[in-house]
Amino acid sequence: ANVVRWEMRTRMFLRTSEFLWQEGHTAHADEAEAKEHTLTMLEVYRAFADEDLALAVVPGEKPENERFPGAVETWSIEAMMQDGKALQAGTSHYLGTNFAQASGIKYQNREGGESLAHTTSWGVSTRMVGGVIMTHGDDDGLRLPPRIAPQQVVILPMLRDKPEDQALIDYCEVLRATLAAQSVLGEPLRVLLDTRPGKAAQKRWDYVRKGAPVIVEVGGRDMDNGVVSMLRRDRLWDTKTGKPAFENPTREAAGEAIPAILADMQAVLLAQAAERRDANITRGVTDFAEVEKHFSASRYPGWVEVQWSKPTGAELEKVVERLKDHKLTIRNVPIDAAPVDGACIFTGEPAVERVLLAKAY
Structure with a gap:
């Protein structure tokens, strides 16, 4: 759902006047079952934050003063941003029978009478987007974990508005089709062949800023040599030369290697977030x-x-x-x-x- 909240001091992606919100509620017959579900949903959020967003969160219970109003227990996942500040990335609440009493939520018990339900509530919001940006971003823009990147691989033919452009596009299409037929991290690999007019170098930096995990550039000379120029977003710069750290595998080798590269990038970003958290x-x-x-x-x-x-x-x-x-x-x-x-x-x-x-x- 989308929520409108009149914020006096907004902060992009973290505290906005309107935001998207995922929220759930359950009702249970007893306290034990409700508490178990509260922790189940906390683990769902922890797994999503770590395995998909690579945030390396810390799950735990909130103190009494930080509980959701009316809750008996509030649990959260906390992420450390690059500046060392914490971001509450999701919460799960055991509400006891407080809300059931206020709202008249009852069920027929085994004895045939009525009992108040034990309820839970849990949610995350688009502040998770801010968490991803502030955890993984660098001076060149976004670095998106491959699991959530809209396009995991972007192929950029260096077109010159000449008749031989079509041969270059066809060469790139073979790589695109090879990658699209594969899976990575349990899902079909998402790959884009960008044949729009414009300089490949400019488009490359557009995709760098957008956080595309792997960028492949192909020029006429690459095609003649049967290779491609490949760039990992998490290893953008060559520390010795100060230039983009391109690798030049053959087209066939790139098609075989890229799924493993994406899986490695996912693990690397999580490890970097965890190492930064633990070190601080x-x-x-x-x-x-x-x-x-x-x-x-x-x-x-x-x-x-x-x-x-x-x-x-x-x-x-x-x-x-x-x-x-x-x-x-x-x-x-x-x-x-x-x-x-x-x-x-x-x-x-x-x-x-x-x-x-x-x-x-």
Whole structure:
């Protein structure tokens, strides 16, 4: 669905006045089943974010103050952007019977009477598009994971508006047909042969900015030699020459290699996001003074993992205010966090779990 929300301060792709939203709701007979489904949908979103978008997210439960209003539990997937800020990329909520009571959602139980349903709600929005851009983009434009690229391969014949252009197009068509007949990452390979008028070099940079994973240029000399000029978007520049890092396989070799290249690119982008995330999560912080020092000392401080006692009520409000002074929030309690082994950095009481602190979009 599309949603209109009057935002005072919009941010492109992240917080807009109108955005697309995917949302789901379920009703269950008991708490256990509803909680299980809440975590099932969290895993659906985590898998999509990691396996398709290559975001390397951290799934976990939100603290009490960050829960969806009326929810009993709120779970999120958090992605780290290149500037170290967090982006909440999706949420899944266990709503208990609160919304069922307000809306009169009941079912006939085994005894023949009526019981309130235990409900869930979960959703993601087009802010995921912003997450992809800020996770994978570089100074030359987008870098799209092959799974979501509209065209995974773009073939650009270097046309000169001469009679021999048709032979070059036919040469490129053989490669296009070879690739289109193959599958990659579980789907038919998406390939475009762009025969529009215009300089191939200009079109190349258009597709670089759009994030096309593999760009193939073919000129008359390439055709005569039976080769193509191939460029990977994730390895755009030759570090020695400073020029585009073209490879020149034969047409047949390119047709065989490109599916594996696309699969490798998908894995590389996920690995890069995961490595950047892990390298920028600071652990071992034992008091709040260290947190303050860490976030004031660096322009790109990343995240900090700390231990806390899970305070509630007025004690939690104090924690939230202390964090707000530094524009920080608790992102979530990571599902795979290590066991606690010390005191809460906020209260000094024995810690019960680990949380991630970060500046966020």
